[in-house]
Amino acid sequence: MTERTKFILDESQIPAQWYNVIPDLPAPPPPPLHPGTLQPVGPDDLAPLFPMELIGQEVTADPYVDIPGEVIDVYKLWRPTPLFRARRLEKLLNTPARIYYKYEGVSPAGSHKPNTAVPQAYYNSVEGTKRLTTETGAGQWGSALAFATAQYGLDCEIWMVRASYDQKPYRRTMMQTWGATVHPSPSRATQAGLSVLAADPDSPGSLGIAISEAVEAAAGSAETRYALGSVLNHVLMHQTVIGQEAVAQFGMAGETGPDLIVGCTGGGSNFAGLFFPFLREKLAGRINPVIRAVEPSACPSFTRGIYAYDFGDTAGFTPLLKMHTLGHQFIPDPVHAGGLRYHGMSPLLSHMYELGLFEAVAKPQRECFAAAITFARAEGIIPAPEPSHAIAAVVEEAKRCAESGEEKVILTALCGHGHFDMVAYERYLSGEMTDFDLPQERIDAALANLPAV
Amino acid sequence: MTERTKFILDESQIPAQWYNVIPDLPAPPPPPLHPGTLQPVGPDDLAPLFPMELIGQEVTADPYVDIPGEVIDVYKLWRPTPLFRARRLEKLLNTPARIYYKYEGVSPAGSHKPNTAVPQAYYNSVEGTKRLTTETGAGQWGSALAFATAQYGLDCEIWMVRASYDQKPYRRTMMQTWGATVHPSPSRATQAGLSVLAADPDSPGSLGIAISEAVEAAAGSAETRYALGSVLNHVLMHQTVIGQEAVAQFGMAGETGPDLIVGCTGGGSNFAGLFFPFLREKLAGRINPVIRAVEPSACPSFTRGIYAYDFGDTAGFTPLLKMHTLGHQFIPDPVHAGGLRYHGMSPLLSHMYELGLFEAVAKPQRECFAAAITFARAEGIIPAPEPSHAIAAVVEEAKRCAESGEEKVILTALCGHGHFDMVAYERYLSGEMTDFDLPQERIDAALANLPAV
Numbered sequence: 001m002t003e004r005t006k007f008i009l010d011e012s013q014i015p016a017q018w019y020n021v022i023p024d025l026p027a028p029p030p031p032p033l034h035p036g037t038l039q040p041v042g043p044d045d046l047a048p049l050f051p052m053e054l055i056g057q058e059v060t061a062d063p064y065v066d067i068p069g070e071v072i073d074v075y076k077l078w079r080p081t082p083l084f085r086a087r088r089l090e091k092l093l094n095t096p097a098r099i100y101y102k103y104e105g106v107s108p109a110g111s112h113k114p115n116t117a118v119p120q121a122y123y124n125s126v127e128g129t130k131r132l133t134t135e136t137g138a139g140q141w142g143s144a145l146a147f148a149t150a151q152y153g154l155d156c157e158i159w160m161v162r163a164s165y166d167q168k169p170y171r172r173t174m175m176q177t178w179g180a181t182v183h184p185s186p187s188r189a190t191q192a193g194l195s196v197l198a199a200d201p202d203s204p205g206s207l208g209i210a211i212s213e214a215v216e217a218a219a220g221s222a223e224t225r226y227a228l229g230s231v232l233n234h235v236l237m238h239q240t241v242i243g244q245e246a247v248a249q250f251g252m253a254g255e256t257g258p259d260l261i262v263g264c265t266g267g268g269s270n271f272a273g274l275f276f277p278f279l280r281e282k283l284a285g286r287i288n289p290v291i292r293a294v295e296p297s298a299c300p301s302f303t304r305g306i307y308a309y310d311f312g313d314t315a316g317f318t319p320l321l322k323m324h325t326l327g328h329q330f331i332p333d334p335v336h337a338g339g340l341r342y343h344g345m346s347p348l349l350s351h352m353y354e355l356g357l358f359e360a361v362a363k364p365q366r367e368c369f370a371a372a373i374t375f376a377r378a379e380g381i382i383p384a385p386e387p388s389h390a391i392a393a394v395v396e397e398a399k400r401c402a403e404s405g406e407e408k409v410i411l412t413a414l415c416g417h418g419h420f421d422m423v424a425y426e427r428y429l430s431g432e433m434t435d436f437d438l439p440q441e442r443i444d445a446a447l448a449n450l451p452a453v
Numbered sequence: 454m455t456e457r458t459k460f461i462l463d464e465s466q467i468p469a470q471w472y473n474v475i476p477d478l479p480a481p482p483p484p485p486l487h488p489g490t491l492q493p494v495g496p497d498d499l500a501p502l503f504p505m506e507l508i509g510q511e512v513t514a515d516p517y518v519d520i521p522g523e524v525i526d527v528y529k530l531w532r533p534t535p536l537f538r539a540r541r542l543e544k545l546l547n548t549p550a551r552i553y554y555k556y557e558g559v560s561p562a563g564s565h566k567p568n569t570a571v572p573q574a575y576y577n578s579v580e581g582t583k584r585l586t587t588e589t590g591a592g593q594w595g596s597a598l599a600f601a602t603a604q605y606g607l608d609c610e611i612w613m614v615r616a617s618y619d620q621k622p623y624r625r626t627m628m629q630t631w632g633a634t635v636h637p638s639p640s641r642a643t644q645a646g647l648s649v650l651a652a653d654p655d656s657p658g659s660l661g662i663a664i665s666e667a668v669e670a671a672a673g674s675a676e677t678r679y680a681l682g683s684v685l686n687h688v689l690m691h692q693t694v695i696g697q698e699a700v701a702q703f704g705m706a707g708e709t710g711p712d713l714i715v716g717c718t719g720g721g722s723n724f725a726g727l728f729f730p731f732l733r734e735k736l737a738g739r740i741n742p743v744i745r746a747v748e749p750s751a752c753p754s755f756t757r758g759i760y761a762y763d764f765g766d767t768a769g770f771t772p773l774l775k776m777h778t779l780g781h782q783f784i785p786d787p788v789h790a791g792g793l794r795y796h797g798m799s800p801l802l803s804h805m806y807e808l809g810l811f812e813a814v815a816k817p818q819r820e821c822f823a824a825a826i827t828f829a830r831a832e833g834i835i836p837a838p839e840p841s842h843a844i845a846a847v848v849e850e851a852k853r854c855a856e857s858g859e860e861k862v863i864l865t866a867l868c869g870h871g872h873f874d875m876v877a878y879e880r881y882l883s884g885e886m887t888d889f890d891l892p893q894e895r896i897d898a899a900l901a902n903l904p905a906v
Contacts, residue, residue, distance in 0.1 A: 076457075177829050419563070
């Protein structure tokens with residue numbers, strides 16, 4: 001009865017600042033480039049889409065940025081989030097490893113996404129934005145933004161990939177419950193949508209098309225701006241509330257620090273949010289963890305992509321970003337971890353990977369679901385498909401420790417619950433889930449179409 | 454920034470005992486009767502279905518019962534649960550009332566049900582049970598028991614009403630993820646199911662049929678027992694962890710006590726769990742709250758039922774229970790709050806209602822969903838349809854306070870989230886949800902078939 005299961009901070013211990021890792025790096029990441037001029041993108045280029053405060057945060061050299069009180073007031077609805085010691089999983093795996101997980105599924109939207117949706121909605125409201133637009137695939141990000149905009153009285157308009165809109169109506173209803181307008185994409189509300197529908201009235205849509213529609217809707221109206229849920233520097237910075245809390249909770253647990261930090265990566269924000277504050281400790285020489293990204297083997301931008309300038313979207317409307325990419329025309333196979341199906345990677349994380357600050361592995365989805373079910377039966381929480389990738393890597397490491405006898409301290413982020421992903425579990429449990437081969441020719445073909453820089 | 458949103462206890466403050474309200478009442482509730490002999494049911498009658506410890510708890514005169522350490526170890530996966538001050542809802546309603554809600558949706562199964570599923574599974578495991586059976590409608594209780602049995606290595610076999618099994622597959626998959634076997638009911642696995650299928654091969658099933666199947670499967674095997682998720686005294690007692698924590702959290706909040714306690718009632722366990730510990734304070738003269746049950750107007754056992762001996766199930770297999778009932782053959786209209794669609798009411802709560810210890814009101818479902826959406830947009834959490842009944846009564850009272858200027862302190866239980874109920878929200882938002890009239894003749898017809906006692 002003396003063994004603790006979770007480490008809970010008081011809401012007065014919600015971090016007062018976000019941590020900006022860039023000043024602690026030996027060199028800053030290469031800037032985004034305008035695709036026409038190939039010159040670095042400036043604030044004026046971004047002003048139609050983002051509020052000035054976020055444009056400033058994107059390039060700030062300050063090591064910390066204050067979190068506004070009005071943002072903390074909303075964070076208090078679910079933050080601080082718990083850090084759990086996975087004692088029951090350890091016992092099940094018969095491992096001497098000590099496994100900790102930081103659980104972000106307690107947010108209203110059920111993932112880490114509100115950590116950035118809330119400040120993005122807040123800064124927009126302060127700067128006079130009346131309406132935010134965005135795109136969403138399966139709906140994690142869209143629901144986070146719908147929740148956040150409701151908190152500040154902004155309208156929210158979301159383009160949801162048609163296939164998900166029709167087949168996964170529950171997150172759509174969640175967004176509508178919070179007051180958002182949800183369009184199937186391609187829609188008749190934008191020129192981009194209309195032109196796709198003219199060519200193919202039955203188009204199932206894609207994230208690339210949905211981005212185009214959301215950006216067009218924002219650019220065309222002075223009171224409307226656009227919000228992005230991952231990839232950008234300010235988004236990763238907002239997520240550092242996760243790691244800052246976890247550093248404090250590690251102290252409560254009496255641990256010096258983790259020996260291994262594991263996170264799943266799609267655009268990279270959840271992984272970055274967890275490990276940046278620990279990396280700060282590592283760069284200061286206080287701890288020395290191995291840091292490991294886990295990506296789906298169906299979309300392996302770190303492990304099989306190249307580091308090059310590429311577009312952030314399929315259609316090629318965004319600035320050019322220097323990043324690990326499979327090519328902006330790469331279409332990942334339909335794995336259930338929709339949040340990890342992105343051809344590129346955060347430019348900041350890509351730069352740090354090149355600097356050797358962390359390593360990366362790729363996992364096929366059936367191994368991930370097997371690990372997620374083991375986790376659910378031991379710890380009770382049913383993970384979303386995305387963090388099941390991190391859990392698979394944790395289980396692998398814990399089994400290695402069971403063989404070697406190493407008492408390794410492992411930390412991971414359980415970035416969301418799987419309540420809206422039960423179809424994926426059903427497919428796994430019924431034996432209908434498949435893994436996908438990714439022949440090198442498919443990657444090569446997509447990489448052949450990189451923009452010339 | 455000095456205003457607190459939530460009150461969090463440390464896991465060392467999980468209650469060490471459950472509170473038994475019965476010794477504090479002026480008289481105990483009338484006993485259940487054997488339907489053949491009309492004599493009180495004894496331990497021997499119940500032993501094939503329940504472990505001896507739970508049979509003892511059902512009739513104990515002890516004011517407190519120790520919670521085993523092995524149960525607290527599992528409670529630690531989500532308990533203590535947070536008490537929230539609903540500041541953003543108060544602001545939206547412009548009310549001087551102070552609204553608090555105790556949130557049980559943080560449990561792995563997403564409701565208060567695991568508070569009793571866990572000890573039921575534990576005592577069964579200690580007494581040698583290898584397999585537990587139960588019935589479930591929409592799946593809240595079934596998923597709680599599936600989670601709990603996984604924690605103690607028991608098999609779990611669940612009969613799920615066929616209509617829900619086919620139309621609401623997500624909670625079914627959740628149960629299977631935790632390792633349970635789920636049968637559509639009526640099934641070919643029991644005589645009860647076979648005889649229903651012989652008469653109607655396409656039967657959509659009912660909770661009454663599912664109970665019959667689960668009881669038959671338990672009674673027929675020495676290593677198999679049965680678990681019930683509400684109604685019984687020991688179930689209500691297990692839920693008092695909710696109210697005991699809330700009493701401590703009210704102290705943290707600097708409140709003397711609530712002026713009004715509101716809870717939704719189906720079988721009654723969530724409401725009882727919240728208010729019993731506060732009633733104890735009230736009976737000792739320390740606080741004086743009004744206590745109010747809220748039931749669906751489509752199934753109004755308190756407000757339009759009678760207090761009489763009746764069967765607990767539709768088919769008439771259970772002991773006779775003295776309770777508020779609409780008649781065991783009453784079939785409620787298909788409101789979305791499936792957990793409140795029960796013809797009867799906990800005998801203990803029915804007895805206490807007769808003693809005048811609390812009041813009751815009934816709400817139509819559209820008013821409840823309107824209140825739930827107001828709540829979701831303010832507080833972020835999307836409530837399950839069941840607690841939306843309590844929220845509707847809270848909103849009503851808060852608006853009353855806005856008119857009168859009364860600074861009333863209101864406490865309610867948000868007993869679960871609505872992540873598996875988005876179809877209901879979709880129907881409300883699209884204008885397709887209806888309320889149901891309940892003509893007196895329908896109640897009279899069902900009450901005409903009460904057993905003769």
